[in-house]
Amino acid sequence: MMNLTLTAQQARVEAERCLQCFDAPCEQACPTHIKIPKFISMIRNGNIIGAAEITKTSNALANVCGKICPEEIFCQSVCTRGKQDSPIQIRELHFFATQEEVKKGFSKTKPFPTLNKKVAVVGAGPSGLGCAFELSKYGYLVDVFDKGKPGGVPRNSIPAFRLADKELESDTKFLSKYFSLKKKTVDGKAFEQIQKLYNATFLAVGLGKDRPIGIPGEKMKGVLPVLQFLESAKANPKRMKLGKRVVIVGGGNVSLDAAATAKRLGAESVILVYRRSEKEMRVWKAELEEARKQGVEIRFLINPVAVVGKKKVEGVKCRHTKLRKQKDKSGRPIPVEVKGSEFIIDANNIIIAIGQSIAADWLEGVEREKGYIKVDENFRTSVDKIFAGGDMIAGEGTIVQSVAQGKHAAQAIHEFLSGKQEAASGI
Ligand SMILES: Cc1cc2nc3c(=O)[nH]c(=O)nc-3n(C[C@H](O)[C@H](O)[C@H](O)COP(=O)(O)OP(=O)(O)OC[C@H]3O[C@@H](n4cnc5c(N)ncnc54)[C@H](O)[C@@H]3O)c2cc1C
Numbered sequence: 134m135m136n137l138t139l140t141a142q143q144a145r146v147e148a149e150r151c152l153q154c155f156d157a158p159c160e161q162a163c164p165t166h167i168k169i170p171k172f173i174s175m176i177r178n179g180n181i182i183g184a185a186e187i188t189k190t191s192n193a194l195a196n197v198c199g200k201i202c203p204e205e206i207f208c209q210s211v212c213t214r215g216k217q218d219s220p221i222q223i224r225e226l227h228f229f230a231t232q233e234e235v236k237k238g239f240s241k242t243k244p245f246p247t248l249n250k251k252v253a254v255v256g257a258g259p260s261g262l263g264c265a266f267e268l269s270k271y272g273y274l275v276d277v278f279d280k281g282k283p284g285g286v287p288r289n290s291i292p293a294f295r296l297a298d299k300e301l302e303s304d305t306k307f308l309s310k311y312f313s314l315k316k317k318t319v320d321g322k323a324f325e326q327i328q329k330l331y332n333a334t335f336l337a338v339g340l341g342k343d344r345p346i347g348i349p350g351e352k353m354k355g356v357l358p359v360l361q362f363l364e365s366a367k368a369n370p371k372r373m374k375l376g377k378r379v380v381i382v383g384g385g386n387v388s389l390d391a392a393a394t395a396k397r398l399g400a401e402s403v404i405l406v407y408r409r410s411e412k413e414m415r416v417w418k419a420e421l422e423e424a425r426k427q428g429v430e431i432r433f434l435i436n437p438v439a440v441v442g443k444k445k446v447e448g449v450k451c452r453h454t455k456l457r458k459q460k461d462k463s464g465r466p467i468p469v470e471v472k473g474s475e476f477i478i479d480a481n482n483i484i485i486a487i488g489q490s491i492a493a494d495w496l497e498g499v500e501r502e503k504g505y506i507k508v509d510e511n512f513r514t515s516v517d518k519i520f521a522g523g524d525m526i527a528g529e530g531t532i533v534q535s536v537a538q539g540k541h542a543a544q545a546i547h548e549f550l551s552g553k554q555e556a557a558s559g560i
């Protein structure tokens with residue numbers, strides 16, 4: 134995922150490389166099924182605004198995905214041109230088109246139909262926004278509730294050096310014309326009210342709670358849960374004070390964001406420890422290379438066992454691990470600690486980045502499976518008229534998958550409320 138912004142000339146040259154495949158495997162591989170060959174041919178013909186419209190019709194967060202969608206695991210991974218020389222830079226091309234539209238001012242969309250039914254969306258992250266936009270294209274009156282400004286994780290946690298506020302707002306400003314955004318923290322009482330007032334509800338509150346690691350000393354001053362750290366660093370970078378030596382615990386993309394952020398905040402030494410080997414890390418390779426380039430040291434086969442310090446963190450006690458042949462439910466070999474292999478890594482801060490869970494006790498009446506909200510193939514939960522999507526049903530995913538789930542849930546809500554199986558209008 135290179136963060137490259139194409140010039141008009143580069144975009145045209147890149148668009149000309151597209152083979153315009155009849156079966157368009159890229160389009161199938163994009164979770165929101167953007168009409169990729171069509172928008173690329175428009176760029177080739179100089180109709181940049183038309184290309185932006187095509188992209189936005191399919192993907193409510195077209196700018197955000199244009200900037201940080203991991204295209205190497207989606208559209209680009211199946212690009213036919215990749216078999217000849219290199220795949221088309223699909224993400225960069227749609228970012229170029231949508232950003233050109235932002236510079237020129239949004240073009241007018243055609244009026245959507247009006248239906249006399251109301252749908253509530255709880256959570257204005259990628260999934261909630263994707264659902265709300267699609268529902269408004271069908272003609273529903275949609276109220277979107279969020280405890281903060283719209284954008285979810287892309288606004289609150291993804292570091293500004295990867296996604297600037299203005300890039301996110303290119304999407305949220307456009308979207309906010311189509312539904313009503315209501316600033317409200319939904320709790321049990323509010324959820325009951327919502328169920329009475331709306332014909333259907335879509336839940337998309339994501340995974341807002343950091344998972345604790347469960348080692349002695351975890352509550353000590355200087356230990357930071359990763360979302361709390363990323364959110365504070367993004368909201369108030371000047372007030373975020375880190376020590377010279379920072380250890381990050383975890384082996385996913387979120388831990389790499391934390392490591393890169395710690396480096397940018399001035400930490401002299403940033404060491405990421407992971408209990409398996411590099412092969413088992415579930416990260417986008419480009420992000421891993423980027424972290425290394427920035428000087429993050431990554432140590433494998435290490436498990437933290439205790440925080441060391443009196444009143445505040447002085448280090449982390451670890452053990453070496455080795456991998457068993459046997460695999461756990463994630464499909465990866467189980468790490469086991471090597472007896473007597475204890476050692477201490479000095480640290481002033483430890484950032485725990487081992488995953489997130491749902492932060493919504495008020496949802497106790499809605500059935501869960503493996504900790505996530507259980508839905509059927511139509512995104513219906515165990516409670517009548519309540520649908521759900523995004524990370525809270527599937528675990529940690531990506532922005533484009535969350536938007537796609539919101540969109541598909543909107544189609545299911547429309548079928549539920551109207552009895553009709555039909556696509557929403559374009560824009
Ligand atoms: C640090 C980090 C970096 C990432 N980087 C990338 C990336 O580069 N590319 C990519 O594709 N994906 C990335 N992801 C994954 C991606 O951000 C998520 O998959 C996606 O945001 C999930 O969307 P969502 O709508 O399900 O939930 P969220 O984005 O979590 O949005 C949930 C929304 O619900 C609101 N909410 C929660 N509780 C309540 C309540 N009680 N009342 C009202 N509102 C509430 C929250 O304020 C929030 O706005 C990253 C994730 C993290 C954590």
Ligand code: SF4
Binds near residue numbers: 163167169227
């Ligand atoms: S949203 Fe992601 S998967 Fe879809 S076309 Fe854009 S870069 Fe590819």
